[in-house]
Amino acid sequence: MCGIVGYIGNKDALPILIDGLKRLEYRGYDSAGVAIIGDDLKVVKTQGRISDLENKLKNEELKGSIGLGHTRWATHGVPNDVNAHPHLSESKSIVVIHNGIIENYLELKKMLVKEGRTFRTDTDTEVIAYLIEEFYEGDLLKAVKKTVELLEGSYAIAVMSKNERDRFVAVRKDSPLVAGLGQGENFIASDIPAILPYTKNIIILENGDIIDVRRESINVYDKNLNLITRNIKRIDWRIEDAQKGGFKHFMLKEIFEEPDVIREAMRGRVRDAVVEFPELNISLEYLKSINQVYFVACGTAYHAGVFGKYLTEKYLRIPAQAEVASEFRYRDPVIDEHTLLFVISQSGETTDTLAALRFGKEKGARTIGIANVVGSSVTREVDQVVYIHAGPEIAVASTKAYVAQVEVILLLIVYFAKLLGKLTKEEESNIVNDFQKLEEKARSIVLRSNEIADFVSTTKSIEETFYIGRNLDFALSLEGALKLKEISYVHAEGYPAGELKHGPLALVTPNSLVIAVITYGPLKEKTLSNIKEVKARGGKVLAIAQEGYNTIEEVADRVFYVPKVANDIGPIINVIPLQLIAYYMAEARGLDIDKPRNLAKSVTVE
């Protein structure tokens, strides 16, 4: 998730690029850079924000009317000056910016190194620049076409050559890219807001499109370089709305990004019929030596850990615990070198989580970080790190990061189970099969968000909310309740469904709402009985149930059906309606959804 902007015209490119990058900074903000062709091709880039780039540019002369700009959210290689985009080819005649992940970059890099090429950065992007140079015979368009034939993964790429000063070329696959048409000038951007002040005439590019951008024209080609036609859309959004992709809040935008996040988190990890983690270096001997597993984290990330605990015991048959990081180091947990400690954190900077990580390491545990922000403190201090690749999360309430955390945790457990010989090839291939359908199933849920909004409009008088479920549905209940509390300020508790009658049932009245998560197959009938207990006390029940479980309609006031998925995979998508309930409750109450009172995105105090 990075920001891309490109300009070709008769004006000075630099102010237009910087202006566009500032409006894209919400997409990535660990480093930034620009490349401009004037008398020569020049690149200026730096770690830090766009303001840091502007400071650096004060000492540089960067004149020219064609250029590319980039703001980075690191995926490969820590955020520093060298890994910042744009990236040059070996002879420095080609320059590239890129958003996305090239899955096979290591193979391609090895091939180029064998041919004698020397690389300067840790990024996957540099490989693209080197390949284009390899194929370049005077026509940038043809060289890009040949290069993308070799690339696996997701990308929006823009490229310039200092030998062709009247064009740049861009291409997209699974990463957003738009082109903007002006008078004697044209633009590209990863997101519309970057270029909205300059043009309202936008072409939204589709997967596989390659574009040749010149001052007077933009030609769109398919992957075989056949000219194709794409409609020009008139965009009349305000810039603030456009930054949220037309959504009213970042939180809703981020929920709607979840289908893409699901795909990105499994990229390079779910292939053909196997699950793998090329970035992990774990020996079978070590795996066999583990005798307990901890998941430590805070808030939403802790709830992802609860899911991890259930599945570790199920698949690996190793005792597992999920523990709130702020408690972990203040008791005296049993930890030694046979302990595996998963540290989960979106930001990678949460003080309590970092302290728990240091405590665990000191006691001899081996640590694996599950993080989103590349180069963050957690990722630097753990023994090994697995990224969730959810992209920047702007809303304070964590949504898409939770989805990716749960997904990556499940994939890790499946991978370890396979290495330990506790999973057959057939079981692994069934899981892979289910994963491959997950993105579409998630999309089908977000597209029905109006059903949730409609239900929530009937809950105005609600004073007390319980989320109940069993097993993995209980783990989801905890997260559903937290989301509701933090953004809608309605009191909510997540409870194991069977525990309600041991106390909280006393609070259930006609002004109570019980959200029953009833997707975990083996325990459906048990939860159904608990729902009947609530109904007998006059409580209102919304059930989040799996498609096909129609008996529930006889008992619950309202049912939201989620698509059928294997029990252990379900939570990855079944959390979506819970996030939407919280969102619409907060919206109905007119609250500041992206910045709820008293809360911060990154909690760096104890």
Ligand code: F6R
């Ligand atoms: C809830 C939320 C918080 C965070 C928690 C941990 O929506 O955002 O509960 O999950 O503060 O943050 P990270 O994952 O950054 O360590």
